[in-house]
Amino acid sequence: MQRKAEAQWNGDLKSGNGRIKLESGAFDGPYSFTSRFESGTGTNPEELIGAAHAGCFSMALGAAIGRAGHAVTSIHTTATVEITKGEKGFSISNIALTTRGVVPGLSADEFRKFAEETKTGCIVSRALSAVPMTVDAQLASA
Numbered sequence: 001m002q003r004k005a006e007a008q009w010n011g012d013l014k015s016g017n018g019r020i021k022l023e024s025g026a027f028d029g030p031y032s033f034t035s036r037f038e039s040g041t042g043t044n045p046e047e048l049i050g051a052a053h054a055g056c057f058s059m060a061l062g063a064a065i066g067r068a069g070h071a072v073t074s075i076h077t078t079a080t081v082e083i084t085k086g087e088k089g090f091s092i093s094n095i096a097l098t099t100r101g102v103v104p105g106l107s108a109d110e111f112r113k114f115a116e117e118t119k120t121g122c123i124v125s126r127a128l129s130a131v132p133m134t135v136d137a138q139l140a141s142a
Helices: 033-037 045-067 108-121 123-127
Strands: 005-010 017-022 028-032 074-086 089-102 133-139
Touching: 028 033, 045 074, 045 089, 045 108, 045 123, 089 108, 108 123, 108 133
Parallel strands: 089 133
Antiparallel strands: 005 017, 017 028, 074 089
8 A cells, every 4th residue: 555645846945835735635735935944824744744643643542442442432633743953954853742532431541551552653653753752641521
C-alpha cells in the first residue's frame, strides 16, 4: 500500500509560493514562507504532519482501548508541532499531543496508560520518533 502527496514550489524562499496536494483529493492548498515561518494564510508541512499525527494517534488509541474490551465513544487529539531555529536552521523540536476521550467504564489512569503506549506505538509516532513528544491525556464527559 502506498499513499502519495505532492508539492510544487515556485520562486525563491521568501517571495515564492507553492501548493500541496493530496492524492485522495481531500486537500489541495497553498503554502509559502509566511504560512510556514510567520502567520500567513495557507498551510505548511508541519501543520500537515500535526494533522497526520493527530489522526493516527486518535485512531490507534481507540483501537488499543477497543482491543482491551472497552467501547470508545470518541477520542479527540490535537498535535502541536513546535518549530525552533537553531545553529543548523529550523527544526521540529517537539510535538505535544493533547487527547480527550469519552470511554464509559474506563478509569482516568487506564486512559493515560493507553495514551502513553500509543504515543510510541502509532505508525506516525514511530516515524517521528526522533522528535521529543509529550502526551496530555484526559477523559472527558460525554
